[in-house]
Every structure is written in structure tokens, then in C-alpha cells.
Amino acid sequence: MQVKRIATVLAIGLFWVVAAKAAGFEARVASPAPELKAHDLTGASKTLTDYRGKVVVLNFWATWCPPCQREMPSLERLRMQMKGRPLEIVAVSSAETPEEVNAYLAKMKLGFPILLDTDSSNTRRWKVFALPTTFVLDTEGQVRHVLTGPTEWDQGEALAVVESVMSSSPPLAR
């Protein structure tokens, strides 16, 4: 009985190790994030200070990118799951026009802010070379994790990463 339990624990542990490797999250020594200067779809200017005191999942994506499209529903589910908690999901559309983004959003309803990086200046500042690329920032705006490629954000390692950053960086006092 005891042996069976140990084997099960080991199997689960192995599964998590394999899953973690598959997702490919890269932990970073907390370092200040590059500047984010973009506009949302209403034309309002946004920077990282707008999300101060929250953990930020900053996702660089494009409407033409199939892996980006694949992970979008899971980002929306993560938003719903984390409702009321200090987490902001921000999707930066890389080098696309508002028309292209609006056409996509007409088909895919998303409740988190979408920012436009039409001139790709943010993409270059953040040194994004593949889409999607996602940065998990703590409440002080420091980069804590980076993921190149898609994942299921509302489960497994991705959820564990988000939770770990949230638990290690309590909301800032305003």
C-alpha cells in the first residue's frame, strides 16, 4: 500500500517536471521591466504604472499568429478565475493596426485590455523575437518569468507561476 502511494507521488512529481519543461517558463532574477508605452483601442495612453500594485501577465501577440490565437481563450479563463484578485492580463498586439485587432475581437470576446503596438516600438524595447512571448511581472513591475510560445494559462505550470508571483509579491500599499 505504502509502496503504491510512493509510486503515485513519484509519478505525479515526474509529470510536473515533464510538464514544466514542456511549457518552458524561464524564471528571471527580478529585474526592472522595459518601458511600456502604448494605446488601448479607445486611444487612451497606457504604461505599466497603470497596473501598479498588481501582478501583470504581459502577452505579446498578433491576430495572424495561430499559437497566439490558441492560448487566448485560456488567458480569458485565467482572468475570470482570478476575478477580484490583484492580477492584470494585458495583451500587446505587435505591429498591427486597430482595424486588424478589432476584426479579431469581433469574433473572440476578451475581457482584458488589449494594447496596440502599431509601430512595434514596444516589441523592440522588450526584445520580443517570437510570438507569443509573455512576461509575468510582480507588483513592483519587475520581470519574474518569461515564456516564449503558447500555454494553457488557467492550469498546470502557467497557473502555478502566476500564483507563485502573486504570493511572493503582495499588493503595494497605495
Add this chain to the structure above:
Amino acid sequence: MGGCGNRAIVMRFFRFFLSGLWLCAFTAHASLPDYQVFPAAGQRLLLWVASERGRTTAELAAAQQLAKQGVAVWSLDPANAYFLPQVSSSMDALPVQDLAAWLRAAQASGKQVTVFAVARAAVPVLRAAVLLEPDRRSQLCVVLMHPNLYTTAEPLAEPDYLDLGDLSGLRVRVLQPRRSAATPWLPGLMEHLARHGAIVSDVVLENLREGYWARETPTDFETAESRHMDSMLLHQLDTWGCK
């Protein structure tokens, strides 16, 4: 008897040494890669080097169409020709001496030679061009479709490009589909090529993604464009004016 025996040993050693030398010389000599020919009577020859992911049916169809329009095509699928896995690193492992010999053979045809290389296949093509004599290199035109010349490209860090060698005099045109994560980095890529001496220009292909002719879920526009790769390339050759 003893002397004769010694002489025989020396002779055998000498013969063995010469055979070894001949074998070394033979193996060091470049050989041409295995490629497919689409003959045409015109004065232009296009060397089409498929990407690390292999040659697609759309590429073969385009080569046939080009030949019908008078542009001869030599089509090379490098991963297949050298029995290499279809990954980027395979392109870095290709014998560039062979490719340089291939370029020389093409130029020896007397036709105006343009190389068209896709994705990471740009690396061995540029390295082969480095091996050409300067006058041969300056006669060559190279069109690179969304070339990947990175050594590393990690988020939050400056991109690092491969050291290619001396490309002076080589005319290089980069075709970059707009819908690509590489598009914002196109100026840096062009600077890198120019720093190595290449004479560079670029064209952004609107509404297209990288490898649009081989996409699993192409848009209608991509499907249409993949049927017109021949005319797109002809247009590039004509408007570029690399002669």
C-alpha cells in the same frame, strides 16, 4: 634478401602514403549537391534553395512555371540532399564548399544567376558566397526569403547574429512577409548584412506570413499568393535590376 625485403616495405609504405594522399585530396574536393533541374532557354538561372523544412509542392510548381517562362531553375532541398533532419541547425552543418561549387557551376552556364534561399537556408548560401572569388561574388544576386541569421534571440536581450564572413560586392535582397515576428527586426538584419559588405535592399510582402505557401491554415490571400510565387519572384528579379 634483407635489403630487398626492406625496399619492399618502403615501397609498400610509399604506395600506402600515396593512396592516403589521393584519398584525402578526393574527399576534400567539393562535390555538387543533388538538385533538380528545370531547364529553360532564357538567359536567367534561379538557384532555389528550400528551407530547412524541405521543398514543398508549391515551390516545385513555381519552379515549373518559371521554366515555362524562360527562367531555368535548379532546385535544391538541402536537408533532403544531405540526409539531415529538418531543423534549423542542419542548415548550419551543410558543406558550404559543395554549395560554393554549385554556385560556380551555375555561373559557368553563362546565365545570369540569382540564388533564392528560404529561412535558415540563407546561412549556407551566404557562407558559400563568401568562398567565391570577389568578381564571381559581385556577379551573383541573392534573394533571401525571411532569412534567419540569429545565433541567439532571447527575450529582453539584444539579438545576436551569425558572423558570416566577407560578403563585399554581393547583392542581397531580403523578402520579409509583414506578418512575422521578425519584421520589427528587419532593419537590424539589414544593418548586419551591410556590415559584412553586402549591398542590401528589402521588400516587405504585405498580408503574408512566413512560409505562406506551406501553411496548415492559409488565408485565402496566402493560398492565392502561393500559386503566384513564380510571378512574385519574376517581379522581384525584374524590378530589382540585379544583373
